Amino acid sequence: MVQPLVAVSTDVKQFENYTWHAAPxxxxxxxxxxxxxxxVLVPSFGDRLDLDCLLDTVDGVMVTGSKSNVHPSLYGGDASEANGPYDPARDATTLPLIRRAIERGVPLLAICRGIQELNVALGGTLATEIQEREGALDHRAPVSDNQDERFAIRQKVSIKPGSCLAGVFGAGEIMVNSVHRQGVGRLGTRLEVEALAEDGTVEAVSVRDARAFAVGVQWHPEYWAKSDDNSARIFRAFGDAVRAHAIARSGVRTAAE
Known part of the structure; x- marks a missing residue:
C-alpha cells in the first residue's frame, strides 16, 4: 500500500534573509x-528542472493559489505595478509544468492563481480588476485580519450540466469561497467552462479531451476541505484520479484502494 506523490507548485518569497520556495x-x-x-513541493527553478523526470515520478500535479499574479507579458496584458505583484520564477515553472502534465495525461488540479496559469498556459488571457466591470460582483476578500472571514463561503456558482464537475457536484448551484481580483479573459485553447458566477465570471474550467482529470477552479476548496462537503469533493475527485493514474502506471495498489 503506497500513497501516490503529487507535485505542488511553490511561490518564491524573500524573508529572514533567505529566498524561500514555499506553499501555504x-x-x-x-x-x-x-x-x-x-x-511534494517543486522549487520554482524554471527550465533548470527536468519536468519529464518529475512527471515520471509523481501521479498528479496541484497548482496552488497565491497573492502574486501571472506576469502580463505572457498573455499580452499591461505589465504595470498595479497588476502585480508578480512571481516570474513561478510562471517559468508552472506554465510548462501544466502543459507537460496535460500532454502526458497526469491528473491536474489548478486552484485560484492556478486556473489563471492554466488559462495562460493554453493560450488564454486574463482580465484584471474584474470588480470594476459594469454589473460585476466584487470577488475580492473583505478587508479583515481574520482569515476565516476572508475565505468565508459566500458566493454562488452554477455548475454546467454534463461537465466534468457535474460528475463531482451534480449540475446546478453550489456555494464557494471565490476570492480574487482578476480572472479568465479569453478562454485558452482546449479549455471548457465548467462553472460561472452570477455575473458571468468564469469560476471553473476543464481541459477538453484530456487523458486524465484536468480541472481549474477560481475558488479556494483547500481552505474548508475538512469541514465543507463541496470543498472536500473536488479534492476527493482529484485524489481518485491520482490513484487511478498510479495504478495504471505501475499496477501497485494505493493507500485509499
Missing part, C-alpha cells in the same frame, strides 16, 4: 488529509 499549509493539508496523496 492549507493546500498541503487538503492534499494529504482529504485527497489522501503525498504532496
Amino acid at each position: 499549509q492549507q493546500y498541503l493539508e487538503a492534499a494529504l488529509a482529504v485527497a489522501n496523496v503525498f504532496p
Whole structure:
C-alpha cells in the first residue's frame, strides 16, 4: 500500500534573509488529509528542472493559489505595478509544468492563481480588476485580519450540466469561497467552462479531451476541505484520479484502494 506523490507548485518569497520556495499549509493539508496523496513541493527553478523526470515520478500535479499574479507579458496584458505583484520564477515553472502534465495525461488540479496559469498556459488571457466591470460582483476578500472571514463561503456558482464537475457536484448551484481580483479573459485553447458566477465570471474550467482529470477552479476548496462537503469533493475527485493514474502506471495498489 503506497500513497501516490503529487507535485505542488511553490511561490518564491524573500524573508529572514533567505529566498524561500514555499506553499501555504492549507493546500498541503487538503492534499494529504482529504485527497489522501503525498504532496511534494517543486522549487520554482524554471527550465533548470527536468519536468519529464518529475512527471515520471509523481501521479498528479496541484497548482496552488497565491497573492502574486501571472506576469502580463505572457498573455499580452499591461505589465504595470498595479497588476502585480508578480512571481516570474513561478510562471517559468508552472506554465510548462501544466502543459507537460496535460500532454502526458497526469491528473491536474489548478486552484485560484492556478486556473489563471492554466488559462495562460493554453493560450488564454486574463482580465484584471474584474470588480470594476459594469454589473460585476466584487470577488475580492473583505478587508479583515481574520482569515476565516476572508475565505468565508459566500458566493454562488452554477455548475454546467454534463461537465466534468457535474460528475463531482451534480449540475446546478453550489456555494464557494471565490476570492480574487482578476480572472479568465479569453478562454485558452482546449479549455471548457465548467462553472460561472452570477455575473458571468468564469469560476471553473476543464481541459477538453484530456487523458486524465484536468480541472481549474477560481475558488479556494483547500481552505474548508475538512469541514465543507463541496470543498472536500473536488479534492476527493482529484485524489481518485491520482490513484487511478498510479495504478495504471505501475499496477501497485494505493493507500485509499
